[in-house]
Amino acid sequence: MNGGVSLATRVLLFSDAKHFSLTKKSWESYNSTLAFGRPSSIIMPCSVLRMHLRTITITNVRVIDLRFPTSREHIGSDAVNKDPDYSAAYCILETDAGIEGHGLTFTLGRGTDLVVRALEYLSRVVHARTLKSITDDLNAFYLQLSGDTQFRWLGPEKGVIHLACAALLNAVWDLYAKAEGKPVWKLLAEMTPEQIVSAIDFRYISDAITRDEALDILRRNKQDQPERLAYLEAHGYPAYTTSSGWFGFSDDKIRRLCREALAEGWSSFKLKVGGDAEDDLRRGRIMREEIGWQAHMMVDANQKWGVDEAIERTRQLGELNPWWMEEPTSPDDILGHARIRREAAPTRIATGEHCHNSVMFKQLFQAGAIDVCQIDSCRVAGINENLAILLMAAKFGVPVCPHAGGVGLCEYVQHLSIFDFLSVSCSLENRVIEYVGHLHEHFYDPVTIRRGCYMVPSKPGYSGEILPASLQEFSFPDGAAWKEQPRELSALQA
Numbered sequence: 001m002n003g004g005v006s007l008a009t010r011v012l013l014f015s016d017a018k019h020f021s022l023t024k025k026s027w028e029s030y031n032s033t034l035a036f037g038r039p040s041s042i043i044m045p046c047s048v049l050r051m052h053l054r055t056i057t058i059t060n061v062r063v064i065d066l067r068f069p070t071s072r073e074h075i076g077s078d079a080v081n082k083d084p085d086y087s088a089a090y091c092i093l094e095t096d097a098g099i100e101g102h103g104l105t106f107t108l109g110r111g112t113d114l115v116v117r118a119l120e121y122l123s124r125v126v127h128a129r130t131l132k133s134i135t136d137d138l139n140a141f142y143l144q145l146s147g148d149t150q151f152r153w154l155g156p157e158k159g160v161i162h163l164a165c166a167a168l169l170n171a172v173w174d175l176y177a178k179a180e181g182k183p184v185w186k187l188l189a190e191m192t193p194e195q196i197v198s199a200i201d202f203r204y205i206s207d208a209i210t211r212d213e214a215l216d217i218l219r220r221n222k223q224d225q226p227e228r229l230a231y232l233e234a235h236g237y238p239a240y241t242t243s244s245g246w247f248g249f250s251d252d253k254i255r256r257l258c259r260e261a262l263a264e265g266w267s268s269f270k271l272k273v274g275g276d277a278e279d280d281l282r283r284g285r286i287m288r289e290e291i292g293w294q295a296h297m298m299v300d301a302n303q304k305w306g307v308d309e310a311i312e313r314t315r316q317l318g319e320l321n322p323w324w325m326e327e328p329t330s331p332d333d334i335l336g337h338a339r340i341r342r343e344a345a346p347t348r349i350a351t352g353e354h355c356h357n358s359v360m361f362k363q364l365f366q367a368g369a370i371d372v373c374q375i376d377s378c379r380v381a382g383i384n385e386n387l388a389i390l391l392m393a394a395k396f397g398v399p400v401c402p403h404a405g406g407v408g409l410c411e412y413v414q415h416l417s418i419f420d421f422l423s424v425s426c427s428l429e430n431r432v433i434e435y436v437g438h439l440h441e442h443f444y445d446p447v448t449i450r451r452g453c454y455m456v457p458s459k460p461g462y463s464g465e466i467l468p469a470s471l472q473e474f475s476f477p478d479g480a481a482w483k484e485q486p487r488e489l490s491a492l493q494a
Contacts, residue, residue, distance in 0.1 A: 055096075055097070055130065056095050056096070056097045056099065056130060056131040056132070056175075056179055057095060057096045057097075057128065057129065057130050057131070058093050058094070058095055058101075058126045058127060058128065058129055058130075058131070058175075059094050059095055059096050059127075059128070060093075060094040060127070061091055061092070061093055061094070061120075061123035061126060061127060062091065062092040062094065063089065063090070063091045063116055063119050063120050063123065064089075064090040064091070064092075064116075064471055064475050065087075065089065065090075065112050065113055065116045065475060065476045065477075066087060066088045066089075066090045066104070066112075066407075066466070066471065066474050066475060066476065067085050067086075067087040067088075067109055067112060067474060067476040067481075067482070068085060068086045068087065068407060068439055068442075068474050068481070069085050069481060069482075070084060070085055070086045070438065070439075071083040071084055071085050071109070074246055074247075074248030074249060075246060075436075075438050076108075076246065076405065076406070076436070076438075077246045077247040077248035077249075077272070078246070078247045078272040078274065078300065078302040079247055079272060079273065079274025079275055079301060079302050079304045080274065080302045080303055080304055081108060081302065082247065082248065083109075084108040084109060085108060085109035086106070086108070086109075086406055086407040086438070086439060087106070087107040087108060087109050087112045087407070087476075088104040088105060088106055088107060088112070088167075088407055088408060089104065089105050089107060089112055089115035089116045089118075089119050089163065089164060089167050090102070090103070090104045090167070090466065090471070091103050091104070091119055091123060091167050091168060091171050092171070093126060093171050093172070093175050095131070095175070097179075099175065099178050099179060100175070100178075100465075101171040101172060101173075101174040101175025101176075101178065102171055102174050102461075102462075102464055102465040102466070103166075103167045103168060103169070103170035103171025103172070103173075103174055103382075103462075103464065104167055104170065104378065104407075104408050104464055104466075105119075105163040105164065105166045105167035105170070105378040106376075106378045106406035106407060106408060106409055107163070111160075112476065113476075114160050115160050115163050115164050115167070118160050118161055118163070118164035119164040119167050119168060121151065121164075122145055122151075122164050122165060122168050123168060125141075125144055125145060125168075126168065126172070131172075131175060131176065131179060134172055134176075135172075135176050137198070138172075138198065138199035138384060139198060139199050139200060139201055139384065141169075141172070142165075142169065142199075142201060142381060142384045142385075143201065145165045145168060145169070145381070146161075146162070146165055146381060157356070157357045157359075157381070158356035158357060159356065162356055162357065162379070162380065162381055163378060163379070165381045165382070166377070166378045166379070166380065166381050166382040167378065167382075168382075169381055169382030169383060169384055170377070170378070170382045170383070170412065170462060170464060173187075173382065173383045173462055174461045174462040174464060174465070177460055177461050177462060178460045178461045180460070181460050182460055183415065183457050183458060183459060183460060183461065183462075183463070184383070184415040184419075184461065184462045184463075185414070185415040185416075185418040185419045185422070185456070185457070188383075188387075188415070188419040188423070189225065189229075189418075189419055189422045189423055193214075193215050193218035193219045193222070194215070196214075196218055196387060196423075197211050197214050197215055197218070199383075199384050199387060200214070200384065200385075200387050200388045200391075201358075201384070201385075201388070202214075202388070204358070204359045204362070205358050205359065205362045205388060205392065207362075208362040208365060208366060208392055208395070208396075209388075209391055209392050209395050213391075213395060214391045217391060217394055217395070217424060218391075218423060218424070221422075221423050221424065221426050222423070224426075225422050225423065228421055228422050228426060229422060229456075232418060232421065232422075232456050233455075233456050235453060236449075236450055236451075236453025236454050236455045236456070237414065237417055237418060237421065237428070237433055237453055237454040237456075238268070238428060238431065238432045238433070238452070238453055239266075239268070239432055239433045239434070239435045239449065239452055239453055239454050240266070240268030240269060240270055240296065240298065240432045240433075240434060240435065240452075241261050241266050241268070241269055241270070241435050241436070241437070241452075242269075242270040242272075242300075242405055242434055242435070242436050243257065243261070243435070243436050243437040243438065244257035244258045244260075244261050244269055244271075244287070245257075245269060245270055245271035245272055245283075245287060246272055247272040247274070247275070251282075251283065251286055254271075254283065254286055254287060254290075255286060255290055258287060258290035258291050259290060262290070262291060262295075264451070264452070265450075265451030265452045266295075266452040267294075267295050267296065267452055268295060268296035268297075268298070268323070268432055268452070269287060269291050269295060269296070269297050269298070270297070270298040270299070270300055270326070270434070271283060271284055271287050271297065271298070271299050271300070272299075272300050272302065273299045273300065273301050273304075273313075273317065274300075274301040274302055274304030274305070277313060277316060280299075280313070280316075280317065281316065281317065281319070281320075284297075284299065284317060284320040285320070287320075288320055288321075293321065296323040296432075297320060297321070297322055297323060298322055298323050298324050298325075298326060298350075299317055299320065299322045299324075299325055299326065300325075300326035300327060301313070301325070301326065301327055301328050301329075302326075302327050303327045303328075303329060303330055303331060303354070304328075305328055305329055306329060307329050307333065307336040307339055307340060310325075310328035310329045310336075310340050310344070311339070311340055311343045311344050313328075314328055314340065314344035314347050315344055315347075317347075318344075318347055322347055323348065324347065324348040324349065324350040324371065324372050325340075325344065325347050325348070325349055325350065326350040326351065326372075326374070327350070327351050327353070327354070328340050328344075328349065328351075331351060331352075331353075331354035331355055331360075332360070334360070334363045334364055334367050334369050335367060335369070337349060337351060337364065337367075337369035337370060338367045338368055338369035341368070341369060341370065341371065348371035348372055349369070349370050349371050349372070350370060350371065350372035350373075350374055350401065351364070351369075351370055351372075351374060352364075352370070352372075352373050352374030352375055352376065352403065353374050353375075353376045353379060353403035353405075354376075354379060355376075355379065355380070356379060356380065357380055357381070357385065358380065358385050358388045358389055358392070361373065361375075361389045361392060361393075362392060365392055365393070365395075365396040365398060366396075370398060371398070371399075372398070372399055372400075372401050372430075373389070373393045373398045373399065373400045373401070374400075374401055374402060374403045375389050375390070375400055375402050375403065375413070375416065376402070376403045376409070376413075377402070377404075377408075377409055377412035377413050377416060378406075378408075378409065378412070379403075383416070386416055390416070390419075390420050390424045390425070391424060393424075393425070394420075394424045394425045399425070399427075399429065399430040399431045400417070400420055400425065400431065401430075401431055401432050401433065401434070402416060402417055402433050402434060403434055404433060404434035404435060404436065405434055405436050406436075407438075407439050407442075408443070408464045408466075409434075410433075410434070410435055410436065410440070410447045410454075411440075411443055411445070411446065411447055411462075411463035411464050412462060412463065412464055413433055413434075414433060414447055414454045414457060414463070415457070415462060415463065417431070417433050417454075418456060433454055435447070435449060435454070442466050442467055442470035442474075443463070443464070443465065443466055443467065444459075444465040444466070444467055445457060445459045445461065445463045445465065446463075447463070
């Protein structure tokens, strides 16, 4: 669907029901701009909504091709993806309860329409279903999405189909969390270990981690969970910024942005590399000069090199003392990553944002190919599959530092990292979440960063809901942002 987006009816959830009547009539009497000044809102106590979870039925699914013209300012640029327009295949699950589930999967512009078509097809699975019929067996729902006997031939469990699967699963988890009146991280943290493992497909990963091993990790880590949460609420989850080091930025801009970031409290920075070897070193020296040697500096080649060149270039960049080298070669080359890790030591090797399913992560762990696991909230099948990856990473002792360079990814991955700290790894050692400072103004519940740390989100849901005005303006090809650029639009449609 590429047309205009109507203003969605909202349910604002309150954990304390004592001030509100429990009748539907009284909920509707609050249909106004009472809370947060947002139109067409219904205030409904969380306890009442949870009581009616069984009867929340998905009545319609809207799918939107959403694109932001970030390439105009080189935002998101790297050695391979030089002109990205941060985009999303975005879906809204409408229900008969007035509450909505919003989900997206991240893309880079052209090709988003393919994911949209796949998402439209998969959305048939949820139409007219109750939320409870899905949440009672989340793994069965995942298998239904990924197991269509003809559609899966286009994957299986990878590429356009898996991206679409992620968007729909993200929307379901958003709806589930809103119905429970909790942010996703809290929904996950308060689940029993049995509920968590019941959402995971262990078919292809049981040789790396069994259901019982996963249960042991989760049961053991229930202890001291309140203390860990109190720490996060006081200090936040450590992050690093990529916004100072995009590939297309001038030297002066890198200097200025590094200085600004330091003033804001950032202590970890990433630089995009993969150009001319001397140019990469020159830009790296500029960043080091600005941030000093106490700050962490990562370098990211975005899959630019073959294995031999990756080893050589990683060694050359070693003079910058990088905290890790990211995506040095093809994301599919497990053995290549293992060799790079051996021969380019002591520089740590990171990858994962383009690993398309839990099987690839399993092999990376088993092969000893990576030092840092970079999950992505949309590349694999949403929360379900990321739960499996977090648990495998914990078993193999590999820190998880999520990829978040894209629209909505920061909003999503904060929930996964918080859950990881509370329930899975229970550690912040060598762990940071990526942050890019672009497009957050378009979200209803954007991330909060304080002195280089993600603060714990508190609103119900998965934080990926985009404002109605932004959905209208940046829908493709009919949004105002694209009508203003007819030549650019023609090139994208060609």
